[in-house]
Amino acid sequence: MSTEFVEGWEMLHTLGEGAFGEVKLLLNKVSGDAVAMKIVDLVKNANVTTSIKKEIAIHKKLNHPHIIKVYGNRKEQGVEYIFLEYASGGELFDRIEPDIGMKPQDAQKYFRHLISGVEYLHSLGIVHRDIKPENLLLDEHDNLKITDFGMATIFRMNGKDRMLDKQCGTLPYVAPEVLSGKQYHGEPADIWSCGVVLVAMLGGELPWDSPTNHCEDYVSWKECGITKQPWCKIENLALSILRRILNHSPPRRYKVSEIKQHQWFTKQFKDQGTPVKLPGTPLKKKIKLNRDSTGREEAILACSQPVHCDRTNQNHCDELQDRTSIGKKQVGLCSFSQPTNPEHMLLTSQCLGTQTQSGSNQTPLHRLVKRMTRCIMNTDFDKTRKELERLLDLFGYTWRECPQGTFTISCKDIRKMDLTFKANAMSLNGVSVLLDFRLSHGCGIDFKRHFLKIRGKLKPFISEVPMTWSLADATNTIP
Ligand code: ATP
Numbered sequence: 001m002s003t004e005f006v007e008g009w010e011m012l013h014t015l016g017e018g019a020f021g022e023v024k025l026l027l028n029k030v031s032g033d034a035v036a037m038k039i040v041d042l043v044k045n046a047n048v049t050t051s052i053k054k055e056i057a058i059h060k061k062l063n064h065p066h067i068i069k070v071y072g073n074r075k076e077q078g079v080e081y082i083f084l085e086y087a088s089g090g091e092l093f094d095r096i097e098p099d100i101g102m103k104p105q106d107a108q109k110y111f112r113h114l115i116s117g118v119e120y121l122h123s124l125g126i127v128h129r130d131i132k133p134e135n136l137l138l139d140e141h142d143n144l145k146i147t148d149f150g151m152a153t154i155f156r157m158n159g160k161d162r163m164l165d166k167q168c169g170t171l172p173y174v175a176p177e178v179l180s181g182k183q184y185h186g187e188p189a190d191i192w193s194c195g196v197v198l199v200a201m202l203g204g205e206l207p208w209d210s211p212t213n214h215c216e217d218y219v220s221w222k223e224c225g226i227t228k229q230p231w232c233k234i235e236n237l238a239l240s241i242l243r244r245i246l247n248h249s250p251p252r253r254y255k256v257s258e259i260k261q262h263q264w265f266t267k268q269f270k271d272q273g274t275p276v277k278l279p280g281t282p283l284k285k286k287i288k289l290n291r292d293s294t295g296r297e298e299a300i301l302a303c304s305q306p307v308h309c310d311r312t313n314q315n316h317c318d319e320l321q322d323r324t325s326i327g328k329k330q331v332g333l334c335s336f337s338q339p340t341n342p343e344h345m346l347l348t349s350q351c352l353g354t355q356t357q358s359g360s361n362q363t364p365l366h367r368l369v370k371r372m373t374r375c376i377m378n379t380d381f382d383k384t385r386k387e388l389e390r391l392l393d394l395f396g397y398t399w400r401e402c403p404q405g406t407f408t409i410s411c412k413d414i415r416k417m418d419l420t421f422k423a424n425a426m427s428l429n430g431v432s433v434l435l436d437f438r439l440s441h442g443c444g445i446d447f448k449r450h451f452l453k454i455r456g457k458l459k460p461f462i463s464e465v466p467m468t469w470s471l472a473d474a475t476n477t478i479p
C-alpha cells in the first residue's frame, strides 16, 4: 500500500536498496511529479551520521546533466531523508547482457555520458570513488546519471590537490593503487573504475575479482594477456582505449582529456545504437539551477503548466525540502505539470482494469519503471509462488518469503561475494502475475545471470503476451 508521506506526497514502492537503507518513490498526488527519496536510519546506523552529512554536502554542490540532482534533505526522528531526481530508466547493469554486454555504440554513448559527469566532478575537486553500474542510473531519455556520493570526497581545495588514503570502493572496480595501502591521487582512481565499467558494457563480465597480484586474471592483463575472456570479445580500437585507461601506473593512465581524443571515443559507428523506447511522454519537468545572493544554487522545478503552481503545491514541495541543510540553504521553488499521457496508466488499463487492487481509481499512482528483470506469469498468485519456491530450492538458494509474495533470495556470486535479490509476485487481474526481480545487494551483472537462469526454468509458465519494459508498477501492491 502507498502511504502519504507529507501532505500531498504519496510514498510508493521501493526503487532500490543500499547499504544503510532504502530508496523509495515519492509522487505528488496533484502534479504527478516524482522524486526518489533515500532513507537512512541514523539510529540503526549511528556510525554513518558524519558520512551521510558529507554525502549530502558534496551531492548538493553538483549540477550536471549526467549527475542525479539533489532537491533537498531533512532529518526527522533519527532518519535522514534525501530527495533526489528520479531516474525512471533503471540501472545501467540492467542494460548489460551477462557474458555478452551491449552494442558498442550503446556502450560508447553511456561511456561518453559517464566521462562527461566524471570530468565535471573532477573540475570541482570531487572524486566519486565508487563508480560501478549499480550507481549509474538512466533517465527516461536513456541519459546516464551518476549517483551515490557516499564514498565521495574532496581532493582539491583552493587549487591545491591532496593525496587520499582511505581504501574504499567496490573490489572489482577499484584501482590498484587504492588497495596498495599507500596514498593515491583521486582522479586516476575514478578513471580506472570508468574503464572497468566499459569492460562490463562491452564484454558482459568483469575482468577480475580485484586488481592485485594475487588475482590471476589481473596479472594476466598486466602482462598483456588479451587472449582470454573478456578481452577476446572486444574489438581492437576499444581494447586500445582500455589498455590506456586500465594502466597499472596512475601517472601513465589516460586522463579525461586523452580519453576524449581517443579514436574509439570519437568514432561514429555506422549503425545506430539501440533506439530509446520512451515510456510515453516524459514528465515535462525542467530543473533549473539559479544562484541566490550568496552564490548558492537554488533548485527551481519549472514545468509546462504553471497553472498548477499554486501556493498549496509550493508548500508541499517546500515541506520536502530541508530548511536546515548543511552549508548554505537550498531554496526550492516548484511548479508542476500533470503527467497526462495515458501510457502512464498502462497497468491500470491493460492489466488491472480501471480499478487498482485497493479499489481506488487514483490512476496517477502508476509509474513506469524501465526494468528488464521481470516476467508475466500465466499462473495465478499461489501457483506462481509455489513454482518459484520449488525453483529456489532446486537451485539451492537461501530464501525467505515475507510478506506473502515477496521473496528475499541470497547466494554467493560468481566471485564468491554475497548476492541478495528480491522477487515480488504481484497479482495483476487474478489470472496473471507480474514477477518482478530487483537487486538488493551485490553485483548487478551476476544478479542478471541468476534472473536469466530462473526465468529459463519458468518459461513454460511465462505469458506469451509481449511484455514491454514500459509496464508500469502496480504501486499499491508493491511492498
Ligand atoms: P550502496 O552504498 O549500497 O551502493 P546506497 O545506500 O548508497 O547504496 P544508492 O546507491 O544511492 O544507495 O541507491 C540504492 C539503489 O536505489 C540504486 O542502486 C538504485 O537502484 C536505486 N536508486 C537510487 N537513487 C535513485 C533515483 N534517484 N532514482 C531511481 N532509483 C534510484
Ligand code: MG
Binding pocket: 018, 134, 135, 148
Ligand atoms: Mg549504491
